[in-house]
Amino acid sequence: MEQTRRDFIKGAGLVAAGAAAFTGVTALAGCSSQPAEKTAFETKHECDVVVAGAGIGGLAAAVSAAEKGANVILVEASQHVGGTSRFAAGAFGPRFGAEWEAAYAKAPMSDPELGKLVCDNWGSYVEWIDGLGLTTEELAPGSPYVWMGGKRPAEEGSKSYTDEYLQQFGDIFVEKGGTTLLGTRAIKLLTDDAGAVTGLVAEDAEGPFAITAKAVILATGGWQCDKEMCTKYIGRHADLGQAQCVPYLDGSGIKMGVEVGAQLSRSFGSYYGHPQPWPMTYLNGVDTPEGYEAVENVDDVHILYYGTTEHSIQSMGIYVNTEGKRFVNEGLGSSLVNQEVMQQHMARAYLILDEGVRDIIRQTPFCNAAVIGGDRIDHMIEKGMTVVQADSIEELGAKIVAETADGVSFNAANMAATVAAYNEAAAAGTAEALEVPHLGTVPATPLSTPPFYAIPVVGGIMATFGGLKINTDTQVIGTDAQPIAGLYAVPGAAGGIMNGDYWCVMSGYSVLGRLSGEVSTAYAQSAGSAEK
Numbered sequence: 001m002e003q004t005r006r007d008f009i010k011g012a013g014l015v016a017a018g019a020a021a022f023t024g025v026t027a028l029a030g031c032s033s034q035p036a037e038k039t040a041f042e043t044k045h046e047c048d049v050v051v052a053g054a055g056i057g058g059l060a061a062a063v064s065a066a067e068k069g070a071n072v073i074l075v076e077a078s079q080h081v082g083g084t085s086r087f088a089a090g091a092f093g094p095r096f097g098a099e100w101e102a103a104y105a106k107a108p109m110s111d112p113e114l115g116k117l118v119c120d121n122w123g124s125y126v127e128w129i130d131g132l133g134l135t136t137e138e139l140a141p142g143s144p145y146v147w148m149g150g151k152r153p154a155e156e157g158s159k160s161y162t163d164e165y166l167q168q169f170g171d172i173f174v175e176k177g178g179t180t181l182l183g184t185r186a187i188k189l190l191t192d193d194a195g196a197v198t199g200l201v202a203e204d205a206e207g208p209f210a211i212t213a214k215a216v217i218l219a220t221g222g223w224q225c226d227k228e229m230c231t232k233y234i235g236r237h238a239d240l241g242q243a244q245c246v247p248y249l250d251g252s253g254i255k256m257g258v259e260v261g262a263q264l265s266r267s268f269g270s271y272y273g274h275p276q277p278w279p280m281t282y283l284n285g286v287d288t289p290e291g292y293e294a295v296e297n298v299d300d301v302h303i304l305y306y307g308t309t310e311h312s313i314q315s316m317g318i319y320v321n322t323e324g325k326r327f328v329n330e331g332l333g334s335s336l337v338n339q340e341v342m343q344q345h346m347a348r349a350y351l352i353l354d355e356g357v358r359d360i361i362r363q364t365p366f367c368n369a370a371v372i373g374g375d376r377i378d379h380m381i382e383k384g385m386t387v388v389q390a391d392s393i394e395e396l397g398a399k400i401v402a403e404t405a406d407g408v409s410f411n412a413a414n415m416a417a418t419v420a421a422y423n424e425a426a427a428a429g430t431a432e433a434l435e436v437p438h439l440g441t442v443p444a445t446p447l448s449t450p451p452f453y454a455i456p457v458v459g460g461i462m463a464t465f466g467g468l469k470i471n472t473d474t475q476v477i478g479t480d481a482q483p484i485a486g487l488y489a490v491p492g493a494a495g496g497i498m499n500g501d502y503w504c505v506m507s508g509y510s511v512l513g514r515l516s517g518e519v520s521t522a523y524a525q526s527a528g529s530a531e532k
């Protein structure tokens, strides 16, 4: 990485151990009408690099910094390393291939420089993690995708090895001399008089304290748990959607960055997620910090958030909104369909299926071939999710009104007309020519075999795309268009890499995490290393 003279001067001073001062401001807009308040905290730790957030991006950053010789502290708000990444299915790689030009053609709204960086470095990233002893398994010969932790045999009947893989990643960090502070939340950045970031204020059960550092990496994930941000950036119904993540992703890293003058990226309006069954009471509190910390089997969370959302089969049926009308090409892919669901009234839609589709579902294994074999609709019902069933479309409409009303009116007559129009087009082979085209993964078939099913869903958010603006050294860019000395960020805290559809989630976060560890260590070393 090239350091400018300005960066170097800004980063040269380290706040002396003992007490650290910071200027407290709270607004996301980065300014406050309140007079600046100076508060002192006891400095409990001093290090080269402090990483906030122990998901996949934070772990890659922490391990790579420790490997390069930095004295690293990793702070994690929850009681576990792994974050949302623990729940992931484990498909790991650039979804449109590791050749950037080809991938960019499919994801043309992405940041081209960051996108190219991820694709160009994906191969060496996999070599690096394999070299660390973390297992990956090629999805298929020649595929850029690998399974994180390897592929579990279907007969073992569980999800991927993602959680084990991330715990192992956390252990490697400790073996390399790093320190992990669980139950510790970063709340403010420390800066020196020149504006360089010199550490952070963290808070654990005993209260706030300072960690001084030469560099800070924000790997705090996205902001889908902040309902105000969801409404502001995604749409007027988005606060009714479901955050599909650990309950700590409230944009704290982004807010901390903005407080010290960081610029926001593009892409705040799009995100990755899948429609979630409604009502969300089936989550039984796992989406709160208390509920999450009480979870004994992380596979259950995976299944709740993901395994039953039926995204693999939604293109075999049709979605209608509360008006009873189709609003999206169901074959667009689950994530794009989901973003349209979020824009509907109450962020709500209904997936309409018939017994013919259910037969296909029964025979289709799902997600690493092991999450839920057999009948996933039965499984949804067992888990307490709503599946409306009826012997005719008219009865289905009446039951939707009765069973899912929730203060929302549902237009059953429109729904019956919509199904009839779809069936006619499907039978004639003209579903692609409907006013809202239907171009599924299998040829459209009339929904005419009873019983009929309606699965009410809401939009879900697994990964937000907007965050702090970074450059190709993962340095956070200030509103003056210059890097903020000492401050680095990794997606989801950093943004812009994806826009519209998803293509690199954990792989992009990992590649940029590793890079941020290397670059921040070089920067810290240029300012003199903290004693190990």
Ligand SMILES: Cc1cc2nc3c(=O)[nH]c(=O)nc-3n(C[C@H](O)[C@H](O)[C@H](O)COP(=O)(O)OP(=O)(O)OC[C@H]3O[C@@H](n4cnc5c(N)ncnc54)[C@H](O)[C@@H]3O)c2cc1C
Binding pocket: 052, 053, 054, 055, 056, 057, 058, 075, 076, 077, 078, 081, 082, 083, 084, 085, 086, 087, 088, 089, 090, 091, 092, 093, 184, 185, 186, 187, 219, 220, 221, 222, 244, 245, 246, 248, 249, 250, 252, 253, 301, 302, 305, 306, 462, 463, 491, 492, 493, 504, 505, 506, 507, 509
């Ligand atoms: C069910 C499911 C399946 C998925 N499957 C896949 C898949 O197969 N492939 C794929 O690529 N992606 C998948 N994803 C998406 C992917 O897992 C996430 O988008 C990604 O893991 C997010 O990584 P992250 O490091 O940004 O965030 P996280 O993993 O959530 O890490 C952020 C961490 O920061 C912590 N934190 C937040 N604020 C603070 C703070 N102020 N101080 C300290 N710590 C803080 C959080 O507790 C968390 O541990 C899936 C997601 C879900 C929910």
